[in-house]
Amino acid sequence: MKLFRYGQPGQEKPGILIDEIKYDISAFISNYDEAFFETDGLKRVADLVKQKPEGLVRLNGDVRLGSAVARPSKIVCVGLNYKDHAAEVGAALPKEPVIFIKSNSALNGPYDDIVIPQGSEKTDWETEFAMVIGKKASYLKEEQVKDYLAGYVLHNDVSERAFMFERNGTWDKGKGCDTFAPIGPYLVTTDEIPDTGNLHVWMSLNGKLMQNGTTADMIFNPFYLVAYITQFMTLYPGDVVSTGSPAGSGAGFKPPVFLKPGDLVECGIDGLGSQRQRVKAYTGV
Incomplete structure (x- = not known):
């Protein structure tokens, strides 16, 4: 479904x-x-x-779509989970998953505008395969995970790199800004995608292809990630777990490419549909 x-x-x-x-x-x-x-x-x-x-x-075909799930208790994300992405930013491959929390107030519709935060210099994109938890999960084993999932969603993990790396503290500063978590268009149940191991992940900026990867390049597979996260926190029904992004984020280019007002962002993953966002400046409204 x-x-x-x-x-x-x-x-x-x-x-x-x-x-x-x-x-x-x-x-x-x-x-x-x-x-x-x-x-x-x-x-x-x-x-x-x-x-x-x-x-x-x-319904009419042109209705506005919101996030595919209502505001979850948390959005748990994984960083540096693709070999090619770690390489492009000069990071060592992690020995264990890097996890962080993305604010649920960042939730956004798949076709809504991305708003560049006040003071932002380096707003970036990251197309990600994400999972929605279907029932309360704690201390899972990897082989149990699929039974605890409601389905899969497309997530653009929008990120402000200067906030993340140049303003002290954790990555969360640059991950949880308003509009920074477009999720959808659909929650796709697990039976529709029997194999998550080789899905095409892509993103274009103003019509130019920037990300062109596959989930096969993940360091840690999606089910392992959920099991790993449940060793540290309980996941509740509706929570979102996002699994990282392949190479092609703006920070990985030389020179880097960051979003500016008027840009058009489009992204998609096999079986999950696609998103389309126009970038706007913060106006205080």
């Missing part, structure tokens, strides 16, 4: 894509949030699809 949320920011309703047609299912499901996932919501949606009740309302 491919699930989405649509409507104005803060007022999104749940929907489902069936045969490339979008349907509203808010008469049956309130939201794709923690309560939905922990109460077997995916099965309820699957039953709806089989029954095709009258309450499935067909």
